[in-house]
Amino acid sequence: MRKIVSTLFVSLDGVVEAPDRWSLSHWTPELERIVGAGLSDADAMLLGRVTYEGFAEAWPGRADDPGAEFLNNVRKYVASTTLTAVGWQHSTLLPRDLEPALRDLKAAPGGTILTSGSATLVRWLLARGLVDELVLLQHPVVVGTGRRLFPADGPHLDFALERSQVFGNGVVQLVYRPAEPRA
Numbered sequence: 227m228r229k230i231v232s233t234l235f236v237s238l239d240g241v242v243e244a245p246d247r248w249s250l251s252h253w254t255p256e257l258e259r260i261v262g263a264g265l266s267d268a269d270a271m272l273l274g275r276v277t278y279e280g281f282a283e284a285w286p287g288r289a290d291d292p293g294a295e296f297l298n299n300v301r302k303y304v305a306s307t308t309l310t311a312v313g314w315q316h317s318t319l320l321p322r323d324l325e326p327a328l329r330d331l332k333a334a335p336g337g338t339i340l341t342s343g344s345a346t347l348v349r350w351l352l353a354r355g356l357v358d359e360l361v362l363l364q365h366p367v368v369v370g371t372g373r374r375l376f377p378a379d380g381p382h383l384d385f386a387l388e389r390s391q392v393f394g395n396g397v398v399q400l401v402y403r404p405a406e407p408r409a
Contacts, residue, residue, distance in 0.1 A: 227332060227333060228331070228332045228333075228334065228335075228336050228337065228338065228339055229332070229338055229339070229358035229359060230272065230328075230332065230338075230339045230340075230341065230351060230356055230357050230358050230359075231264070231267075231268070231338050231339070231340050231341070231357075231358060231359040231360075231361060232340075232341040232344075232348045232351065232352075232357050232359070232360050232361065233261075233264055233340065233341065233342055233361040233362075233363070234342075234343065234345065234348065234360075234361070234362055234363070234375060235249045235363045235365060236362050236363065236364050236365070236375060237364075237365055237367050237368060237369040237372075238364065238365070238366060238367060238368050239368045239369060239370065239374075240374040240375060240376065241369040241370075241371070241372035241373065241374055242343070242345045242372070242373060242374065242375045243345065243372035243373035243374075244372060245343075245365075248365065248367050248369050249363075249365050249367075252365050252366070252367075252395045252396065252397050254393070254394070254395050256393050256394060256395070257363070257393060257395065257397060258292065260363075260391070260393075260399060261293075261363075262292070262293075264340065264361065265293070265296050265340070267337055267338040267340075268300065268337055268338040268339065268340035269300065269301065269336050269337035269338070270300060270301040270302070270303060270331075270336060270337070270338075270339045270340070271297075271300050271301070271302045271303070271339070271340050271341065271342065272302075272303045272305065272328075272339050272340070272341045272344070272347070273302060273303070273304050273305070273341065273342070273343075273344050273347070274304075274305055274306070274343075274344035274345075274346055274347035275304065275305070275306035275307075275308060275309055276343075276344070276346075277342065277343040277344040277347075278302070278304045278306070278309075278312065278314075278317070278344075280343075281297060281314070282312075282313070282314035282317070285297045285298055285314075286298060286314065286315075298314075298315065298316075299315075299316060300316065301316050301318070302314065302316055302317040302318070303317075303318050303320050303331065303339070304317055304318065304319050304320060305320050305324055305344075305347050306319065306320075307322060324350075325354055325356070328351075328356055329356075332356070341357075345373055345374075345375050348360075348375065349375065349376070349377075349380065352381075352383055352404075353380075353381050353383075355404060357404065358403065358404075359388070359401060359402070359403055360385065360401075360402040360403070360404075361399065361400070361401050361402075362375075362399070362400045362402070363397055363398075363399055363400075364397065364398045364399075364400060365396075365397050366395075366396035366397065383404070384404070384405035385402035385403065385404060385405055386402065386403055386404075386405045386406075387400065387401070387402055388401045388402060388403050389401045
């Protein structure tokens with residue numbers, strides 16, 4: 227059975243929106259290696275509409291960027307209630323009845339299905355128990371405003387910390403799995 231791994235950059239105050247505006251000063255070869263290691267297990271990506279549109283605009287023209295080969299060639303599944311078509315190579319628009327489609331996708335043969343960004347989608351996946359691993363790369367910065375992964379009115383979710391790692395630049399990788407339900 228395949229697993230869904232959701233990876234997000236997050237600030238100290240919980241902001242996940244627009245990490246390109248606040249995380250790049252912490253990008254190091256060490257962080258590049260850890261992000262690359264996460265990509266190596268994945269043979270598919272699951273993206274929400276906003277992230278898909280941003281990636282589809284930015285990545286096809288970046289052949290010299292280290293992540294471009296992966297992002298341009300990996301199978302991409304797009305969750306959207308507004309898109310009617312997707313044009314970026316290797317992209318598939320998932321049906322509106324998303325939960326059964328994702329359960330089927332997880333049951334199919336293959337490697338890890340990675341989400342990157344797509345906070346709205348990740349919240350939806352978490353609420354339905356579809357995320358197998360939540361990887362947060364917490365950056366030592368307070369952003370102040372922006373979309374947070376867990377809004378104040380969100381559901382109660384329990385996680386178990388699988389592992390953590392502190393990098394020299396102050397970024398902390400936190401790897402969680404959903405906790406087993408309490409008896």
